[in-house]
Amino acid sequence: MKNILLLISGLLLFTSCSSSDDSPTPENPDNETMYFPPNDATAWETKTPASLNWNEAAIQPLLDYLQIKHSRSFIILVNGRIVMEEYFNGHTATTPWYWASAGKTLTSTLTGIAQEEGLLNINNKVSDYIGTGWTSAPLDKENLITCKHLLTMTSGLNDEGGDSVAPEDLQYLADGGSRWAYDNVYVKLQDVIAAASGQTWSDYFNNRLRDKIGMSGSWINSGEDLSVYWSTTRSMARFGLLALNNGNWNGTQIINSQYLNAATTTSQQINKSYGYLWWINGEESYHLPQSQLQFNGSLVPNGANDMYMALGKNDQKIYVIPSRKMVVIRMGDAADEENWALSGFDNELWGKINAVIN
Template sequence: MKKFLNYFALAVLVFLIYFGITTYPKLNLISGFSAKSSASGHFLDNRPLQVIEQGDNDIPLVKLATNAINEAGKFATSSVYGIMERKAIYREGLGATLINDDFDTSKPYEVPKRSKTKINLPFPYGDNEPKDTVFSNIDYKKLNAAVANSFDKKGEKAKRTRAILVIYKDKIIAEKYDTNFNKNSRLLGWSMTKSITGTLFGILQKQGKIDINKPAAITEWKNDNRAKITVNDLLHMNSGLEWEEKYDKICDATKMLFKAEDMSRVQLEKPAPFAPNSHWNYSSGTTNLLSGIIRNQFKTHQEYLDFWYSALLDKIGMHSAVIETDMAGNFVGSSYGWATTRDWAKLGLLYLHKGNWNGEQVFDESWAKYVATPTNTSNGRYGAQFWLNSGGYFPDVPREMYYASGYQGQMVAIFPSKDLVIVHLGLSEKFDFNGFLSMVVKSIK
């Protein structure tokens, strides 16, 4: 018996050591993801916790978390087997923020000033419902089949599409939502938020407030090899800075999103093992650094908060949009943008029309060409905070297409010569975009 107990104790010890090395460090990220997702989904989109747990949090490891929502306090908590509890608070105007034990929830904070004047025009330029339009050159049977085939049948969890919207010549020609979602549902764009952040630099450049070809004005880089990194390099993910972007492990990206107090500084503090414009490396840290650079263009934090909405989001009627902030008050420009499907489409329409929004030039026409031009080290996959198809990544889709893209299959795709914008929002990286997009394009003669 004593021998058995010794073996049992040894087995327990080995298990605890293994658990401590392989799993325990992940608990912070697991409960952090779950708390943040629960708070955002519930308070931004009114989703019941059960819907969040069965959808948003139904991914490996994260689904191990136990979650609770406090309606009165407007926060969510999550833990894994009662270990490593994390908390995310909701603040109107700023969305949900994952906080640590040092965060002072009683400290006053500023919120963006929004302008949501109703415009008596049909979608997309106003608040009225779109006018029904039938185009003789569209094969609606093929179009509707492409849309319908993109959704799971009852009981399935393969395609996991939540919303699809197809806009041709500024008119909605197809729109469909999954159960529990509709045209008013706010959906997380994840890295499609990067395209919003990048767009702000086009606006700043048009306003004469920044020259993207000059070195980034970062004091910490003045006396080392990072001094030559330009904003242009950062926009192209071509700065040479060190970064690891993986979503299924502990790495730079996950530690930043679920642990960092000031996300704008995480990439800033990394060394540069490569020369600028010589090594493409996708980095959410770079986009949050860009958010910090935008902050430095303004004298006050209030001006910074207001700019994102007054210069872009509210200007083009994306009134449902909310960009969430980190603990330091910076917009998480890499990942935490929420909007309805129709409002996400407006970002695509702005680029389809080369920066012109119903007669007003939001950014110069050349900016649309700039973001859709491949950076020379990405094999035709990336421009400036937009993904590209110029290298034929989607072989049956026109090479001209460029798109905002996010984790789990978020996409706003722009087809300039087709006068077409396609939006897909869902929960699966395995969604067949090549088949879906090509079928939609082929439905327009």
């Protein structure tokens, strides 16, 4: 019996070790633990590219490319530690910049937090929380639209009304869940959360997410009932690090990991490269904003297949790559022409990054 117990103990120990989140990878050969920067300090641990055996000769071409592509900031984290951090064109570590639609992922995250607290259920209709008449669709069609439809861009409402989310501009085109279209109607989730929590959107956001992971920043109204998040680049990196760690921040579960997994994988079968306001790489097809066309292949062919992304207008980027325990941030002006989210810059940038890290 004693020998059997020893054997079982050994097997349990082996299983525990083999399933550890700190198992060896090219970026983590020494089983280095994940690092989280202190919430109340500007200090942040670093690693050198040389310590990761990166190709240092390819770093300057990457930085030159970022410079000519109108970047303002760029960060690479590995295991939470800063490996590269660069600022351009007068931007600094303390300068705020806008997230644009990369901030949609903040709304997705707060929706998951509110659901975990029992304040809402994403499968319930939006009108359960903010009342009817929030669109100009017929009532029976409006009542088909769930919170999940807003998370997945499948509300079925008109996507050609510009930035406005006023009822007269939210017109019925198709039943909820039957059509994918990239638009701003997702922002009604902020009204849902405010109504369900009894707090303002900003207060709930600050209390449940921003302050818990040490982010800076605030929501600034951009007109048409839309607010855009502004923060430092490191604050954006903190959010990316939270996502990389399945919603856990240094031992505290901020967002339910099952919800976050659903948010960062295919959420519906129309646009397989879209989750809950996150973009998904490595899928067999995708749709682009302002288009009903389906394109074959991966969103970013040069990017890792397990990469998921927060993408904002004019090339605001959060890339999360679990297989490399890596987060990459880019803020700035449009690299080339103005764009809604994805652009040719994504694939070109990853070609330059791959030359460094591979």
